[in-house]
Amino acid sequence: xxxxxxxxxxxxxxxxxxxxxxxxxxxNLGFAGVNSVKIGKLIELETADExxxxxxxxxxxxxxxxxxxxxxxxEEVQ
Amino acid sequence: MxxxxxxxxxxxxxxxxxxxxxxxxxxxxxxxVWHQDHSLAGCDAVILxxxxxxxxxxxxxxxxxxxxxxxAVVRFAQDGGPIMGICNGFQVLTEAHLLPGALIRxxxxxxxxxxVPLRVEQSVCQWLKPTTQTLRLPINHNEGNYRCDAATxxxxxxxxxxxxxxxxxxxxxxxxxERxxxxxxERxxxxxxERxxERVSERVAGGAPGSMxxxxxxxxGLAGAAGTAEVAPNGxxxxxxxxxxxxGNVFGLMPHPERVCDGISGxxxxxxxxxxxxxxxCAV
Numbered sequence: 001x002x003x004x005x006x007x008x009x010x011x012x013x014x015x016x017x018x019x020x021x022x023x024x025x026x027x028n029l030g031f032a033g034v035n036s037v038k039i040g041k042l043i044e045l046e047t048a049d050e051x052x053x054x055x056x057x058x059x060x061x062x063x064x065x066x067x068x069x070x071x072x073x074x075e076e077v078q
Numbered sequence: 079m080x081x082x083x084x085x086x087x088x089x090x091x092x093x094x095x096x097x098x099x100x101x102x103x104x105x106x107x108x109x110x111v112w113h114q115d116h117s118l119a120g121c122d123a124v125i126l127x128x129x130x131x132x133x134x135x136x137x138x139x140x141x142x143x144x145x146x147x148x149x150a151v152v153r154f155a156q157d158g159g160p161i162m163g164i165c166n167g168f169q170v171l172t173e174a175h176l177l178p179g180a181l182i183r184x185x186x187x188x189x190x191x192x193x194v195p196l197r198v199e200q201s202v203c204q205w206l207k208p209t210t211q212t213l214r215l216p217i218n219h220n221e222g223n224y225r226c227d228a229a230t231x232x233x234x235x236x237x238x239x240x241x242x243x244x245x246x247x248x249x250x251x252x253x254x255x256e257r258x259x260x261x262x263x264e265r266x267x268x269x270x271x272e273r274x275x276e277r278v279s280e281r282v283a284g285g286a287p288g289s290m291x292x293x294x295x296x297x298x299g300l301a302g303a304a305g306t307a308e309v310a311p312n313g314x315x316x317x318x319x320x321x322x323x324x325x326g327n328v329f330g331l332m333p334h335p336e337r338v339c340d341g342i343s344g345x346x347x348x349x350x351x352x353x354x355x356x357x358x359x360c361a362v
Binding site: 018 | 137179183226227
């Protein structure tokens with residue numbers, strides 16, 4: 001069995017309203033020095049051994065992420 | 079010549095009955111098409127209704143896009159068949175790459191449910207005549223913030239694919255391609271929809287219990303949250319509310335024209351889309 005963590009985040013330049021709101025909330029709570037908050041998704045995949053990174057990348061491009069607005073990063077976990 | 083509308087129903091769609099009601103009210107024939115079907119045979123125009131297809135899981139429209147019926151929808155679009163995606167239907171069309179760009183969370187993080195003034199642009203859209211009027215239609219969404227890259231926006235503008243923009247009712251109508259993104263029509267900031275404010279004052283005069291937030295403070299709050307004077311209540315790029323494809327047969331919009339067809343809910347501005355495409359179908 002293989003395990004993958006997929007990190008999906010707003011593409012650079014795409015406004016992340018949830019992150020911006022959390023950032024201003026932190027500011028209101030008195031936490032100084034927070035320059036940026038970005039909120040994304042973590043998708044955990046458990047796959048058969050033959051599912052390689054290339055296949056996971058295809059899954060991300062086709063369904064799990066929308067390349068128009070999102071970036072993704074694939075990490076295989078042990 | 080008789081023609082039929084097909085209204086696609088995904089699990090989680092919730093405006094399909096409104097669409098069929100509106101079409102029925104206008105005297106047109108409409109049938110539901112189940113998402114597991116593989117054919118649009120017999121349909122002359124297709125409408126993807128609003129709602130929360132597949133619970134909006136993953137991203138709005140992301141799962142619906144792979145429904146069996148969508149292969150037929152893509153073929154229908156490629157063959158030049160008229161398709162309109164309303165709200166969630168618009169999101170499905172972008173996910174299916176039948177329309178460029180994507181719709182993300184509203185800028186103020188609020189679900190927006192209100193009537194908005196819209197400016198009709200000079201476009202190639204088959205669902206709307208390039209009139210120089212404005213429309214008032216209800217919006218009802220959480221993810222209506224239209225986004226695309228600069229090259230796509232330029233191509234949308236250059237090819238007259240921007241169909242509707244959020245705007246003030248007296249803003250100058252017409253198409254201004256050399257306008258920079260972020261342009262704000264005059265009187266845009268602090269604009270209060272007339273009818274909404276009238277309704278609020280009626281409630282106050284009638285002594286209705288509970289305090290309704292006035293639309294004035296609501297509008298001010300939005301402008302404040304956004305930090306800009308943009309007109310789009312959801313933060314949409316270039317105030318875009320609706321776009322079509324290069325050919326003009328595939329059209330997506332966030333507002334709900336089907337809800338304002340019978341006149342009961344404030345006005346009848348929604349009729350124009352269905353009448354325009356019906357006239358086109360009759361002329362074939």
